[in-house]
Amino acid sequence: MTTRVALMATCLTDTFYPDTARAVVRLLERLGCVVDFPKGQTCCGQMHYNTGYRREAATLARRTAKAFAGHDAVVAPSGSCAGMVRDLYPGLSRLTVGVADRTYELSEFLVDVLGVTDVGAYFPHRVTYHPTCHSLRVLGVGDKPLRLLRAVRGLELVELSAPESCCGFGGTFAVKNADTSTAMLADKMRDVLDTGARVLTAGDNSCLMHIGGGLSRLSTGVRALHLAEILASTEEEPWAATP
Amino acid sequence: MGRNPVTWLGSPAFPSAARTALADVQLRGNLAHATGTIRGKRAAAVAELPDWERLRLAGEAIKDDVLANLDTYLTRLESQVRARGGVVHWARDAAEANAIVLRLVREAQASEVVKVKSMATAEIGLNEALAEGGVSAIETDLAELIVQLGDDRPSHILVPAIHRNRAEIRDIFRATMPHAAQVSDRPADLAEAARAHLRSKFLTAKVAISGANFAVADTGSVVVVESEGNGRMCLTLPDTLITVMGLEKVVPTWRDLEVFLQLLPRSSTAERMNPYTSVWTGVTPGDGPRAFHLVLLDNGRTATLADRVGRQALRCIRCSACLNVCPVYERTGGQAYGSVYPGPIGAILTPQLGAGTDDGPTGKLLRSLPYASSLCGACFEVCPVRIDIPEVLVHLRNRTVQEKPAYDPEAVAMAAASWVMASPRRFRLAQRLLGPLRLLARGGRIRRLPWPASRWTDSRDVPAPPKETFSAWWRRTRG
Numbered sequence: 273m274t275t276r277v278a279l280m281a282t283c284l285t286d287t288f289y290p291d292t293a294r295a296v297v298r299l300l301e302r303l304g305c306v307v308d309f310p311k312g313q314t315c316c317g318q319m320h321y322n323t324g325y326r327r328e329a330a331t332l333a334r335r336t337a338k339a340f341a342g343h344d345a346v347v348a349p350s351g352s353c354a355g356m357v358r359d360l361y362p363g364l365s366r367l368t369v370g371v372a373d374r375t376y377e378l379s380e381f382l383v384d385v386l387g388v389t390d391v392g393a394y395f396p397h398r399v400t401y402h403p404t405c406h407s408l409r410v411l412g413v414g415d416k417p418l419r420l421l422r423a424v425r426g427l428e429l430v431e432l433s434a435p436e437s438c439c440g441f442g443g444t445f446a447v448k449n450a451d452t453s454t455a456m457l458a459d460k461m462r463d464v465l466d467t468g469a470r471v472l473t474a475g476d477n478s479c480l481m482h483i484g485g486g487l488s489r490l491s492t493g494v495r496a497l498h499l500a501e502i503l504a505s506t507e508e509e510p511w512a513a514t515p
Numbered sequence: 516m517g518r519n520p521v522t523w524l525g526s527p528a529f530p531s532a533a534r535t536a537l538a539d540v541q542l543r544g545n546l547a548h549a550t551g552t553i554r555g556k557r558a559a560a561v562a563e564l565p566d567w568e569r570l571r572l573a574g575e576a577i578k579d580d581v582l583a584n585l586d587t588y589l590t591r592l593e594s595q596v597r598a599r600g601g602v603v604h605w606a607r608d609a610a611e612a613n614a615i616v617l618r619l620v621r622e623a624q625a626s627e628v629v630k631v632k633s634m635a636t637a638e639i640g641l642n643e644a645l646a647e648g649g650v651s652a653i654e655t656d657l658a659e660l661i662v663q664l665g666d667d668r669p670s671h672i673l674v675p676a677i678h679r680n681r682a683e684i685r686d687i688f689r690a691t692m693p694h695a696a697q698v699s700d701r702p703a704d705l706a707e708a709a710r711a712h713l714r715s716k717f718l719t720a721k722v723a724i725s726g727a728n729f730a731v732a733d734t735g736s737v738v739v740v741e742s743e744g745n746g747r748m749c750l751t752l753p754d755t756l757i758t759v760m761g762l763e764k765v766v767p768t769w770r771d772l773e774v775f776l777q778l779l780p781r782s783s784t785a786e787r788m789n790p791y792t793s794v795w796t797g798v799t800p801g802d803g804p805r806a807f808h809l810v811l812l813d814n815g816r817t818a819t820l821a822d823r824v825g826r827q828a829l830r831c832i833r834c835s836a837c838l839n840v841c842p843v844y845e846r847t848g849g850q851a852y853g854s855v856y857p858g859p860i861g862a863i864l865t866p867q868l869g870a871g872t873d874d875g876p877t878g879k880l881l882r883s884l885p886y887a888s889s890l891c892g893a894c895f896e897v898c899p900v901r902i903d904i905p906e907v908l909v910h911l912r913n914r915t916v917q918e919k920p921a922y923d924p925e926a927v928a929m930a931a932a933s934w935v936m937a938s939p940r941r942f943r944l945a946q947r948l949l950g951p952l953r954l955l956a957r958g959g960r961i962r963r964l965p966w967p968a969s970r971w972t973d974s975r976d977v978p979a980p981p982k983e984t985f986s987a988w989w990r991r992t993r994g
Contacts, residue, residue, distance in 0.1 A: 324912030328933035442889025485975030
């Protein structure tokens with residue numbers, strides 16, 4: 273049976289991290305899914321919602337719900353965007369209720385819907401994983417991403433000492449309370465560096481943009497890489513950044 | 516309405532206060548150590564109970580019932596307290612409550628009162644009001660005493676002196692306690708110095724003032740929960756006892772109380788059972804205080820009750836679990852929140868209780884508090900009465916946004932962003948317009964952008980926009 277999947281790329285990944293979205297397509301197709309990318313999608317409205325712009329968020333949510341109408345499963349490479357759709361859309365508008373139950377974060381979709389933990393990936397690097405707050409506390413993905421990572425051949429997984437501590441991104445929090453956000457970032461970076469990992473991974477490019485932006489600013493030599501890109505990597509087609 | 520003392524006069528907005536606190540190396544060390552320790556202990560204490568989640572649900576349900584039927588339970592409490600020899604007073608706001616307490620202290624002909632640790636009296640600025648009326652109030656809780664002697668402000672609900680380490684406490688004691696000029700920084704010595712200092716106060720005070728953790732409507736019994744026993748001294752030795760209690764602290768029956776006596780200690784001090792639980796019912800001839808006054812305090816609570824989403828903040832039992840797990844609180848400490856209620860609960864309670872006082876700086880502080888969170892959700896996860904703090908934070912942010920003028924720069928930017936995002940065509944165009952930013956990049960990263968984006972690039976790089984967005988790639992290859 274073929275599973276048909278609508279990819280919700282998210283505005284951030286579409287714009288700044290096309291490699292992640294391509295990795296999701298490659299991974300899901302490798303696992304036998306038929307992937308569609310509905311053209312009407314833009315942004316789920318999370319930034320507006322969380323900053324207090326509920327009316328604007330509702331407009332964007334209705335557009336998103338419409339873009340994904342008629343698709344059985346919607347998959348987003350983001351715990352916070354999937355969390356927005358699943359947890360908050362039902363309370364936002366009558367028109368945005370339906371899409372909520374059909375929306376999954378990538379690791380949930382792989383483990384719960386497709387029923388796989390070994391996706392046939394190969395990634396011979398020392399990796400640490402940051403469980404993002406919304407994937408953990410809004411969606412409750414638990415250890416699904418870790419189970420996926422543990423099944424990747426060649427990958428050496430080193431866990432953080434305080435994995436569940438927020439990295440300090442928080443959407444507009446990162447600029448409205450930049451000093452506090454940076455203090456949180458500093459502690460997260462210290463934890464990442466202490467593991468000796470060369471790659472930091474997570475299920476959200478927003479948090480990765482934040483932690484990765486700090487790691488890059490300090491020229492630490494640690495790369496921030498979305499979980500999808502690790503899972504898409506194989507011996508035949510190993511991970512490589514698009515130049 | 517006058518100024519609501521729930522916020523401290525002259526406190527700056529959160530981001531600015533946080534900046535100062537973050538630079539305090541001593542404070543950062545003290546906080547990281549203290550919150551880290553209590554966090555681990557709480558997790559262990561909670562893990563012992565197999566029915567913890569059901570207890571939380573029960574706590575939530577009882578509090579919601581109380582809030583929905585507050586009039587019934589409060590009048591029941593009032594008549595029961597009266598029937599057992601107590602006197603009940605109703606105070607609309609801080610000024611009324613302070614005036615009632617000052618009048619009662621004067622009637623008892625006291626110029627000095629001993630106090631049990633209490634958030635309600637701190638919220639209304641009672642000590643300052645009593646001082647203005649010529650009455651000195653002595654805090655008997657060790658941490659409150661440290662704050663009071665240091666002429667300081669509290670920074671935590673349960674442990675108001677959490678920002679101090681023992682060397683700092685030694686210096687405060689040496690400077691302010693007549694018999695402690697040589698005291699060491701050993702915890703036992705510090706406790707002994709405080710004990711000697713307080714003992715004479717307990718024995719001579721004619722009036723004690725307390726708050727209340729709970730009051731049982733069925734029997735008119737009032738409950739104070741504490742760890743040191745100093746509260747018990749205040750509640751039993753003086754002739755007159757005055758209790759200031761927030762309206763929402765009433766519970767219907769003793770069976771309801773039982774739920775909270777399980778939830779509270781494990782959440783706040785990580786103890787299985789609370790060490791000193793004092794319960795009194797009116798007055799008892801020959802035993803304890805001869806006069807008992809209960810002051811029921813509104814001070815913004817009924818206004819908060821009217822808000823469908825915001826009212827859940829009134830379920831709070833002041834355990835501090837949300838402070839201890841909050842990544843923001845852990846780094847800024849409590850004083851940055853400009854109120855006796857810091858941390859996540861303060862960020863939703865203070866703006867609601869203080870909503871009436873919108874003088875310029877206070878309004879700015881109150882509007883900044885709901886934004887003092889990354890919405891990580893750790894607070895909701897530990898809250899023993901399941902207050903969805905992130906939900907209330909976002910709700911209060913929305914309230915702030917609705918009050919913004921149309922020309923507010925942020926509102927204009929957000930409206931523009933949503934206009935762009937509302938159309939795939941406009942969104943694709945905006946993505947193309949970002950392309951030239953690549954010219955600023957070296958090695959795939961942008962290190963500096965002008966204000967307001969500089970607030971990001973001050974500490975973080977930005978990835979260079981790719982040559983081709985994902986949607987453009989999809990169109991080109993799969994069209």
